[in-house]
Amino acid sequence: MPDLAAPTETPKTAEAVCELVAEAGATGRTLEIVGGGTKRSIGAAPAADLVLSLAGLNKVVDYAPEELVLTAQPGVTLAALEKLVADHGQMLPFEPPHLGRLLGAKGRATLGGTLAANLSGPRRIRAGAARDHFLGLQAVTGRGELVKAGGRVVKNVTGYDLPKLIAGSWGTLAVMTEVTIKVLPAARTELTLMLFGLDDRRAGEAMTLALNAPVELSGAAHLPQAAAGRAPLKGEMAVTALRLEGFAASVAARAEHLVGALKGFGRLEQLDGGHSGDFWRQVREVEAFQKDPRPLWRISVPPASGWRVAEAAPGEALYDWGGGLVWLLSQADPRPAVRALGGHATLCRGEGPAFEPLDGALAALTARVKAAFDPKNVLNPGRMGG
Template structure:
């Protein structure tokens, strides 16, 4: 039963989640849905009556390494899952960021929260987004109804693709209770090529050249001089990094090919496996911007235009070959970003987190929200609705 005095409910089963949501709908109450709380401040739910914490739904339901499939409850932490699959020589292919240090959060990132935000790390340029590895789910709608979709197979074409709809909805459509994802074998060898001293535009050109080569890059990032000079890297020059993963012989051949293709951009150095993994963890977690007090924006633009964002608006760090830009700027960059065909989300700082929708997209979003959560019980105001 809802306890408005305590303001926090921590169900242990999907059935308890159903009951709590149904009670909230009947009582015209609203719920803030929380996993580990690491991204709680992004578009914070406005004045919810009760916090519904998924911390109690923290079990791995099924893991079949030979089938590359894992099913877990939504409150399982990413750290626990990464440790579990690593013991089997496997990985979460979308390399999800935790972002706890970046967002100054005390909790630990969870599987449910990561998929609700559709967050992917540097490997997205090769492996795809988080939603591309989201095979199935069990969730509770704003009506208090338990629904299931997808399954434990890579291809499932029966019915509506609910996992892809829920991914990126930030808990405004349904409360995920159980999730099935695809895992992949971890790379045996990893090397990173480094270029130094390039300005943002020239770095963008280098990453475009690299992406066009048959090198199967699994990471392409650029840290301008200001970002590279910050802890933990503390470099003296801008750094452009290109990661290759796979079997040792394949990686060696691709490194040689890519280094030859990039000769026109200056000296090419290498990071060995251990240093490469640490470097890309820092990029994934945007550690260079963790202590800066300025507003932090997550910008998505066409990769070839990424360098223009930092040039026009603020201090930047580029991932996804320029397609993902982490931007430090107290000025709202949305107008400049829209002019480049992209969008921006405010991850840290005061202001409206998500871009307001208009026209047909706003109407469609409203209809979907009404179908899943007609009374607006779940995460009110989180994404502006």
């Protein structure tokens, strides 16, 4: 559990959440919404009168492995869910990062917090983002009203797609009390091909070539020499990694094709099974940057432009999603350079505004959505700025 300084309520039912939110709205009080607290440091601390912790809503409501669907309360930890689905030969397809150690948090990442932040790991390039596997929800709006949206199937076309709106809203629109997600069968075989010594631009070219090849990569990352040289990898050269998953025969055939396609980029080595899994956990949790005290930026750009981020903004970078996700250690604000590349940046660790400021039509639309869900600004006020 996070260290909660303000008075805290830990409801155990959706009805109790409704009562708390409705009472706050009626009395002019505000609420900070937290799950495990692992990402509590991202964004402005809400000026809240009360903390509403979802730790008491921590049950798996329904899991149907044969239907690839799981319904749970938002306080269930990712670790518990990952073990549950792994015991049935399945996985959370968007490979969610936990990030607790990276952000210096004491709590444990939860399903609700992950969806609220729309966080996805290396497999995003193949499986899609967290929001793409968010099928349905039950939530309490800032009006104190319990609403339901979506369902237990992928093709659900009734009404608006509220799960995708709630994903990435950081608890500012509604308090989730139950969520339904899609799961997938776990890969039978995992293999990672590794190139060494490439500079950022050349690594970007290699990842782009591999992602465009008919091999269905499930991970593409580049650790420049500075990042690769840190614990836990402690490598002597930059590392460019490409992951293949699936049935053994298919993985072997695709790996052979990829080796031929990449022969112009230097020598290739192979990581199998557990070693491959360990490497991608390190990438997912950005372990190379955990102990560095500098501000840490999470940057999204078009993958082909990823290598330009470190060229345009001073600092040390680590590239995931084929270059589309850049983790940057930098004292300087990279946002002007990132915007010029068609991307955006979030300050995950450090002092200053975490989220990109909105303006024009997007700011007006965001304000209208907030007013529709939370007209009295009860939920996480100021968390995302504005």
